[in-house]
Amino acid sequence: MTRARTEAETQAGSGELGDFAVATQSLTKKFHQQVAVNAVDLLVPRGAVYGFLGPNGSGKTTTIRMLLGLIRPTAGRHRLLGMSMPDHAGDVLPLVGSLVEGPAFHPYLSGRANLVRLDSVDRHADPRTTKARVDGALDRVGLLAAADKKYRAYSLGMRQRLAIAGALLEPRELLVLDEPTNGLDPQGTREVRHLIGSLADDGATVLVSSHLLSEVEQVCTHIGVMHVGRLLTQGPIAQVRAVGEARARVVTDRPQDAARVLRGLGLTDVVAGPGVAEGTLGRVAAEKVVVALVRDEVPVTGFVVERPSLEDLFVSLTGEGFNVSG
Amino acid sequence: MSAADLTHGPNTGLGSGLSDRRDSTTPTSTVARPLRHVSTRFLRSELGLIFGRRRNQAGMGILAVVPLMIAITVKLSKPRPGAGPDFFASITSNGLFVALAALSLELALFLPLAVAAISGDSIAGEANIGTLRYLLTVPVHRTRLLAVKFAAITIFSVVATMWVSLVGAVAGLALFGGGEMTTLAGTQIGMGSALLRVLLATIYLSLCFASLGAIGLFVSTLTEQPIGATIAVVVINVMSFILDSIPQLSWLHEWLPTHWWMSFGDFLRDPIAWGDVTRGLLTAAGYMLVFWLAAWARFSDKDVTG
Numbered sequence: 001m002t003r004a005r006t007e008a009e010t011q012a013g014s015g016e017l018g019d020f021a022v023a024t025q026s027l028t029k030k031f032h033q034q035v036a037v038n039a040v041d042l043l044v045p046r047g048a049v050y051g052f053l054g055p056n057g058s059g060k061t062t063t064i065r066m067l068l069g070l071i072r073p074t075a076g077r078h079r080l081l082g083m084s085m086p087d088h089a090g091d092v093l094p095l096v097g098s099l100v101e102g103p104a105f106h107p108y109l110s111g112r113a114n115l116v117r118l119d120s121v122d123r124h125a126d127p128r129t130t131k132a133r134v135d136g137a138l139d140r141v142g143l144l145a146a147a148d149k150k151y152r153a154y155s156l157g158m159r160q161r162l163a164i165a166g167a168l169l170e171p172r173e174l175l176v177l178d179e180p181t182n183g184l185d186p187q188g189t190r191e192v193r194h195l196i197g198s199l200a201d202d203g204a205t206v207l208v209s210s211h212l213l214s215e216v217e218q219v220c221t222h223i224g225v226m227h228v229g230r231l232l233t234q235g236p237i238a239q240v241r242a243v244g245e246a247r248a249r250v251v252t253d254r255p256q257d258a259a260r261v262l263r264g265l266g267l268t269d270v271v272a273g274p275g276v277a278e279g280t281l282g283r284v285a286a287e288k289v290v291v292a293l294v295r296d297e298v299p300v301t302g303f304v305v306e307r308p309s310l311e312d313l314f315v316s317l318t319g320e321g322f323n324v325s326g
Numbered sequence: 327m328s329a330a331d332l333t334h335g336p337n338t339g340l341g342s343g344l345s346d347r348r349d350s351t352t353p354t355s356t357v358a359r360p361l362r363h364v365s366t367r368f369l370r371s372e373l374g375l376i377f378g379r380r381r382n383q384a385g386m387g388i389l390a391v392v393p394l395m396i397a398i399t400v401k402l403s404k405p406r407p408g409a410g411p412d413f414f415a416s417i418t419s420n421g422l423f424v425a426l427a428a429l430s431l432e433l434a435l436f437l438p439l440a441v442a443a444i445s446g447d448s449i450a451g452e453a454n455i456g457t458l459r460y461l462l463t464v465p466v467h468r469t470r471l472l473a474v475k476f477a478a479i480t481i482f483s484v485v486a487t488m489w490v491s492l493v494g495a496v497a498g499l500a501l502f503g504g505g506e507m508t509t510l511a512g513t514q515i516g517m518g519s520a521l522l523r524v525l526l527a528t529i530y531l532s533l534c535f536a537s538l539g540a541i542g543l544f545v546s547t548l549t550e551q552p553i554g555a556t557i558a559v560v561v562i563n564v565m566s567f568i569l570d571s572i573p574q575l576s577w578l579h580e581w582l583p584t585h586w587w588m589s590f591g592d593f594l595r596d597p598i599a600w601g602d603v604t605r606g607l608l609t610a611a612g613y614m615l616v617f618w619l620a621a622w623a624r625f626s627d628k629d630v631t632g
Contacts, residue, residue, distance in 0.1 A: 093465035104456025
């Protein structure tokens, strides 16, 4: 019964779907009665760094598990790098590096031995280059010095780095990184951001999920926001953020006068508080505001244009905070 | 819309644009790497994990204690002809019987326990620590994973059983010497023939244990708790022995996985009594086939959430 609708939907966009690194269509997963992922149409263009955002429990990891063929969708279908999954898993997954729901390795093997283990099960891997590739991956995540320590002795941050190294054992066209900065200190988080940037520079597409909006905001070209199993919005980051409008904020000791000037310029939602006046810029150019204030002899001690953060955006989309969804 | 429609959309002729493109475009991969068709790397990696693990090395040590204990205690005690299990009485005449005595004592619990530990861990252990999801995304095809896991379980069965035999034979020959062997039929066979028969008996038992390992592989796909899977396999093993000892269930006996295990002594008859060991091998092969397929049916489309 859903066939006709599904067909109509895909006919419309069928020309471009192959150009996406990830394309899902009504991807749905139910666990018993609970709908964990609800008809998600994820579109990740090739070459994008796609921030897959949402609070814990919003369905990001379940979606990623479906993308990689670990769990079977209840409904819907998807393609990776233009190839349909899961029937082409053997062709496409060698081109995909992944980090799913945290690191997992054999505790009594060293970091290096764990990567060699992963490499040895890969029918596409060349055993002659294993050592060089393992060391290269360890070096790239800054773990070479601790390579021969037992995994058991690794800190959470080191484990996370080892998992990322595992995703980089081979050249990849697509990296699916589920919460890659979990457990990392601020320095480690910066390094991962830098690494994501350099992978993108090499031409890889990166799908990076996070429940910490600020962490990925800076590296992403595209974002998608999940909430209670639904993909609320997605697109180029500038386009998604344009949904919320910029506000000008004037710090002054004459807030009422400042507010009058802002209204005169055409700003909306103008409010004046103690020592501050602010309003939504709309089409008014930000640089005109200070000029107007100075002309009217309103003293300005501070001026900021605030674009809504992704967190504000999320609140505006859901009417809720960025908290765990049940 | 059924699962078949979802995965085989294009073949129905009504498939969506998403799937149609698969047929009209070639994959745009730029990093295609050649597939290495025949490789034992995965299997060698499995064996490295099994035999490199401390716990398993300790287990192999315990398996070796039994033949050593038998050899030493028999050496220290006064010979009492006719006493004890079958092979015990013959030990002083030929040290090779230490190997057979050790196998007969270990076949009820120690060797099955070792196989249960390895097979119970095979899938559940990887699921428990989460490495299963990383194996599958490498990707390792699920059928290949089960095939390699079962090959490793079988090799472990052979190695563990051989190990008990080897320690028994070496200790026995060192303490009691070798030479001609008196078969269970009372006839004499040469040392070479005796060694061959002990080897055959050992391989026979290895394959019997490997069939228990197939049950273990299946159980291991049902849970993410390797210890639970191991306990379940031991319970199945003990239950089989218990059922085998209830005369009222005699109709069931020949179908039990453990029923033909004690027949390994038939290799020491003269000539070798092939009837029961052939039944034993067929039973083992049957259990391997059925439970490997059951494991496949269970695992091939299971959601891996661990």
